[in-house]
Amino acid sequence: MNETLKRAISGAVYIILLIFCILYSTESFFILFGIFLLIATLEFCNLVQIQKIFPFLFATLSYLLFYKITFATDGLFYTLRFSKTFDLAVLFATLFVFMKCIHFLFDNKTLKIDSFSKYVYLIGYIILPFVIITKIPFGKDGYNPKILISIFILIWTNDTFAYIVGKSIGRTKLFERISPKKTIEGFFGGVVFAIIVSYLIAKYYIQIAEGKIYIWLIIATIVGTFGTIGDLIESKFKRIAGVKDSGKIMPGHGGVLDRLDSVIFVAPIIFLFYQILNYVS
Numbered sequence: 001m002n003e004t005l006k007r008a009i010s011g012a013v014y015i016i017l018l019i020f021c022i023l024y025s026t027e028s029f030f031i032l033f034g035i036f037l038l039i040a041t042l043e044f045c046n047l048v049q050i051q052k053i054f055p056f057l058f059a060t061l062s063y064l065l066f067y068k069i070t071f072a073t074d075g076l077f078y079t080l081r082f083s084k085t086f087d088l089a090v091l092f093a094t095l096f097v098f099m100k101c102i103h104f105l106f107d108n109k110t111l112k113i114d115s116f117s118k119y120v121y122l123i124g125y126i127i128l129p130f131v132i133i134t135k136i137p138f139g140k141d142g143y144n145p146k147i148l149i150s151i152f153i154l155i156w157t158n159d160t161f162a163y164i165v166g167k168s169i170g171r172t173k174l175f176e177r178i179s180p181k182k183t184i185e186g187f188f189g190g191v192v193f194a195i196i197v198s199y200l201i202a203k204y205y206i207q208i209a210e211g212k213i214y215i216w217l218i219i220a221t222i223v224g225t226f227g228t229i230g231d232l233i234e235s236k237f238k239r240i241a242g243v244k245d246s247g248k249i250m251p252g253h254g255g256v257l258d259r260l261d262s263v264i265f266v267a268p269i270i271f272l273f274y275q276i277l278n279y280v281s
Contacts, residue, residue: 007252014250014259018152022137022145029145030134034063037130039256040264043246044126047237047257048118055119059127066131087135090128091275094268097124101233101265105178111240125233129264132271150201150216151270154223155262157197158190162228165189174228179235182228191224215277222269223262230265234258 021032041059045052097120104113113121137148166186174182198220202213234257238246247255 004252010251010253014253019149022148026143029137029143029148030067033130033134034067036256036260037063037127039247039249040126040130040260041122043255043257044122044237047241047243047246048113048121049241050115050118050122055122058123062127062131066134088275090131091268091271094124094128094132095272097121097128098265098268101125102229105229105233105236108177113240126264129268133263133267136267136271136274146206150198150206151219151223151266152263153201154194154198154220155227155266158194158220158224158227159262160190161193162186162190162224165193175232178232178239182232187224187228190228191221194220194224218273219270222273223266226266226269227262230262233265234261 018032021028037059038056041055042052045055100117100120101124104117133148136151137144139147162182163186166181166183166189169189170183170185172184173180174184174187195217198216199213202208202216203210206216208215234246238244245254246257249255250259253259
């Protein structure tokens with residue numbers, strides 16, 4: 001089987017599985033992202049070279065605790081089960097680590113990650129973002145799978161058109177020492193097309209009020225900007241580790257982190273945007 005066909009089949013299976021589990025039920029959604037979290041944890045442990053047993057157990061217990069708190073014993077979801085204090089604590093802890101990640105990205109001198117930072121990144125860059133991802137589809141009216149599917153569509157749109165525009169007219173390197181193929185033209189091309197698609201999503205798929213479509217235009221901008229930063233940060237982890245992919249679970253695509261590096265960096269920023277909107281309203 002040639003590489004292109006292998007990549008196409010692997011990508012199709014991933015997209016079908018993702019959309020099916022998000023749409024089917026809250027349980028299938030939580031199970032899938034729990035599996036993604038555990039695989040991503042193991043992949044990250046390999047990247048930074050730390051023992052896997054404690055991180056695996058910690059990720060499992062953290063996710064199960066979240067699931068237990070979110071669901072009542074009778075299986076019915078309570079949207080406001082989490083306290084506002086817990087939400088904000090998780091969010092700000094994640095954002096603190098994200099600032100450390102951005103500093104790590106731009107720090108030319110960092111050629112090795114110290115032991116303490118490895119565990120800080122594990123918690124704030126891997127585990128907590130997955131917890132936040134599972135909060136994104138839940139609002140005042142309960143579980144709405146269209147929200148998370150729309151975010152993934154925007155990420156795929158941004159990635160696709162960043163590549164197409166960059167390949168076609170890209171001349172100026174965005175961050176050559178980390179990702180030689182990314183260009184500034186490709187970056188803006190991806191953001192522009194994500195914004196166009198976000199308008200169509202808001203109007204025809206989610207069908208929100210005309211006066212609130214701007215919310216999805218902002219979300220598209222967040223996706224294009226922070227999705228790219230997330231991709232670059234994972235690329236730096238891989239560069240320091242001296243590997244091309246975070247794993248081999250998806251033939252032709254690499255590992256789970258390679259597929260979800262954008263969404264784990266985008267989700268907390270979107271969740272922060274949600275909090276700002278709720279506060280303002």
